[in-house]
Amino acid sequence: MSRQSRAAALFTHPLLWTALLIAVLPFVAGANPFAGQGGFVDIATTMIIFGLFASGFNLLFGHVGELSFGHAMFFTLGAYVTALYTKGFNVQVLGLTLQHGAAGNMVIALVLSLIFALLWAWLLARIIVPRSSGIYFSMITLAFAQVIFFITYRWNELTGGEDGMQSIARPQIFGIEWMNSSAHFYWFAAAVVFVTLCVLYWIINSPFGSVLHAIRENKQRARFLGYDVDKFRVNAFVLSAAFPAVAGWLWTYFQQAINPDAGSIEYSGNVVMMSLLGGSQTFLGPILGAALYHELQNGVSQATKYWEAWIGVVFVVFVLIGPRGIMGLIDDVRHYGIANAVRRLFSRRARVQTDLVEELPPLDEPVASEVSR
Amino acid sequence: MEATTREANGGPFRTYSEGAAIHLPGIDALTDQLVNGITLGMLYILVALGLNIILGLMGVINFSHGSFFMLGAYLTYQLNGAFKNIPGGFWWAILAAAVIVGLLGMAFESLLIRPLYKRIPEYTLLLTFGTALIFAQLVRKWWGDDAVRVDTPSYIPQSANVFGLQLPFYKDILLVIVTIVILTLVWLLLNKTNIGVIIKAGTRDAEMVKILGINMPLMFTLVFGIGSLMAGLAGALAAPVYAIQPNWASQWIVLTFAIVIVGGIGSFWGAIVGGLVIGIAQSLMALLFPPAVEVTAFLVMGIILLVRPRGLFGVEGLFE
Numbered sequence: 001m002s003r004q005s006r007a008a009a010l011f012t013h014p015l016l017w018t019a020l021l022i023a024v025l026p027f028v029a030g031a032n033p034f035a036g037q038g039g040f041v042d043i044a045t046t047m048i049i050f051g052l053f054a055s056g057f058n059l060l061f062g063h064v065g066e067l068s069f070g071h072a073m074f075f076t077l078g079a080y081v082t083a084l085y086t087k088g089f090n091v092q093v094l095g096l097t098l099q100h101g102a103a104g105n106m107v108i109a110l111v112l113s114l115i116f117a118l119l120w121a122w123l124l125a126r127i128i129v130p131r132s133s134g135i136y137f138s139m140i141t142l143a144f145a146q147v148i149f150f151i152t153y154r155w156n157e158l159t160g161g162e163d164g165m166q167s168i169a170r171p172q173i174f175g176i177e178w179m180n181s182s183a184h185f186y187w188f189a190a191a192v193v194f195v196t197l198c199v200l201y202w203i204i205n206s207p208f209g210s211v212l213h214a215i216r217e218n219k220q221r222a223r224f225l226g227y228d229v230d231k232f233r234v235n236a237f238v239l240s241a242a243f244p245a246v247a248g249w250l251w252t253y254f255q256q257a258i259n260p261d262a263g264s265i266e267y268s269g270n271v272v273m274m275s276l277l278g279g280s281q282t283f284l285g286p287i288l289g290a291a292l293y294h295e296l297q298n299g300v301s302q303a304t305k306y307w308e309a310w311i312g313v314v315f316v317v318f319v320l321i322g323p324r325g326i327m328g329l330i331d332d333v334r335h336y337g338i339a340n341a342v343r344r345l346f347s348r349r350a351r352v353q354t355d356l357v358e359e360l361p362p363l364d365e366p367v368a369s370e371v372s373r
Numbered sequence: 374m375e376a377t378t379r380e381a382n383g384g385p386f387r388t389y390s391e392g393a394a395i396h397l398p399g400i401d402a403l404t405d406q407l408v409n410g411i412t413l414g415m416l417y418i419l420v421a422l423g424l425n426i427i428l429g430l431m432g433v434i435n436f437s438h439g440s441f442f443m444l445g446a447y448l449t450y451q452l453n454g455a456f457k458n459i460p461g462g463f464w465w466a467i468l469a470a471a472v473i474v475g476l477l478g479m480a481f482e483s484l485l486i487r488p489l490y491k492r493i494p495e496y497t498l499l500l501t502f503g504t505a506l507i508f509a510q511l512v513r514k515w516w517g518d519d520a521v522r523v524d525t526p527s528y529i530p531q532s533a534n535v536f537g538l539q540l541p542f543y544k545d546i547l548l549v550i551v552t553i554v555i556l557t558l559v560w561l562l563l564n565k566t567n568i569g570v571i572i573k574a575g576t577r578d579a580e581m582v583k584i585l586g587i588n589m590p591l592m593f594t595l596v597f598g599i600g601s602l603m604a605g606l607a608g609a610l611a612a613p614v615y616a617i618q619p620n621w622a623s624q625w626i627v628l629t630f631a632i633v634i635v636g637g638i639g640s641f642w643g644a645i646v647g648g649l650v651i652g653i654a655q656s657l658m659a660l661l662f663p664p665a666v667e668v669t670a671f672l673v674m675g676i677i678l679l680v681r682p683r684g685l686f687g688v689e690g691l692f693e
Contacts, residue, residue, distance in 0.1 A: 313501025
């Protein structure tokens with residue numbers, strides 16, 4: 001590799017841009033230069049936490065080509081486990097008393113969140129993944145997410161029901177309440193998000209990630225190469241649950257409160273939208289998408305009470321004309337120039353060509369043999 | 374706190390008092406809930422069958438199906454007020470609401486879904502998710518956040534005596550009869566008419582049917598219209614039973630997914646059995662352990678998936 005191309009590779013490295021984005025966000029998020037208003041740290045925190053959530057979801061959506069419509073269940077699991085660990089609980093289950101006092105160790109909270117989310121993901125993956133794919137998979141994940149949602153919504157004694165839990169303490173480092181300031185918490189979250197995203201980047205670019213891409217492009221061919229496709233899909237599903245759980249852990253500490261909304265269909269759908277908005281087949285896409293989504297939400301919700309309708313409009317437009325998202329557009333501009341990139345945006349053929357998954361006839365269906373018979 | 378009736382409490386799923394413990398029901402309560410479950414099941418069947426027909430023929434998951442259901446209910450509310458002075462205005466309102474929703478479905482298909490046929494099916498799910506957000510907000514804007522109710526006309530008796538049981542007349546008798554009539558009509562449409570034959574053939578192999586000279590895009594639009602009409606009709610029929618709220622769409626659509634998965638994608642009898650099973654399971658759970666009512670449908674779905682991955686009446690390899 002020549003020196004120039006190595007410099008170019010460094011310059012376009014997704015992690016560099018992720019770091020830049022994270023560094024800039026608190027100064028620009030929700031900013032309104034015309035009113036002389038700077039950025040809001042709290043909006044930036046939301047953006048990066050959802051960026052992590054969406055990136056984890058996208059490991060499955062963009063890199064394996066499976067649309068899970070229930071990833072909020074892992075987010076809400078991580079969030080609730082953290083909240084319960086921090087605040088303590090005392091419930092009766094089938095005559096047994098479960099109780100736990102309040103505790104403040106954030107590392108233990110993180111480990112517990114991960115354990116619960118990964119166990120649930122593993123259990124689900126064993127049930128769902130070998131049995132379904134495609135839209136069937138989406139429907140089933142959505143339905144199972146409702147199980148978690150209704151548990152958080154209805155189990156009043158444990159979760160506080162519809163109101164959720166409030167006044168959850170932020171973690172202390174060496175006994176100092178350093179994180180109680182919004183700006184301090186942002187940099188803490190930023191560090192966690194960046195490190196976790198580095199792990200994700202490593203996973204995607206590992207041999208394991210390459211097999212996932214092979215499965216996305218053609219499941220049958222990957223199977224012929226000797227890969228146990230279902231095993232890889234199960235592993236990808238479980239791995240992609242870990243990132244929302246970490247995001248949920250951060251979310252509880254950030255909000256210092258938690259309610260069942262965190263596991264609702266809207267949250268699951270919103271991360272799909274963030275991935276689409278940014279570009280689901282790229283590493284940077286979901287992070288960028290999460291930032292754009294919240295920027296948009298912040299802007300529109302100030303203008304109208306019915307802002308969700310406008311989110312819906314953006315959803316529809318992006319599905320119809322730009323499923324490769326902002327990163328896809330940037331890619332096109334780099335390859336074809338601005339004029340041609342815009343032309344491609346409205347060309348149906350280009351859209352079909354660049355769909356997530358190529359539509360090849362599944363080989364396990366007897367296409368030719370039936371005719372010859 | 375006493376257990377309250379479904380009607381008084383708003384949504385269809387709040388049948389219980391808070392924090393109730395497991396208790397064994399008496400035989401009266403059991404029959405009551407069984408009847409309740411069948412009524413609920415009838416509505417589930419109508420909604421799920423509409424979704425299933427669309428899914429079976431077109432491979433399109435319509436997330437906005439729940440919105441069409443909700444629109445059917447709100448339109449009935451609106452039209453019932455407008456048709457107050459017409460004889461039989463209540464029934465005209467239900468019919469008109471269903472037809473309007475059906476037409477809306479056809480327009481929806483030809484404008485938004487049609488550009489996506491050549492693309493992967495996940496996109497239709499995402500697109501209809503987006504439109505469901507839009508519908509929910511439009512409903513909030515026009516009819517407000519508060520629940521609205523539709524009263525049955527005074528000539529419909531409050532209750533009737535069937536086999537020694539005193540049952541609410543509209544909810545438990547009329548609704549069941551009307552649903553059975555509609556299901557019979559749909560069965561006849563699917564099995565005894567040319568359109569039905571084309572739909573069923575198209576489910577197997579849309580391309581081949583196209584080669585035979587059938588205008589498939591028109592057929593798709595028609596089928597989408599029929600499916601939406603059924604959702605609208607279910608909403609219209611449900612309007613007098615439950616308090617109508619903007620969150621109906623999201624509540625019902627996921628349940629409908631569970632029913633379709635339990636019954637099997639693309640299966641007429643699957644939707645019927647799935648709807649009844651979930652409806653009855655939910656009602657019995659309301660008796661046994663109230664806080665778990667909403668989860669019941671998904672637990673049933675999980676068990677069915679373990680035993681029969683394609684649902685009770687499903688076919689292997691459809692839409693994957």
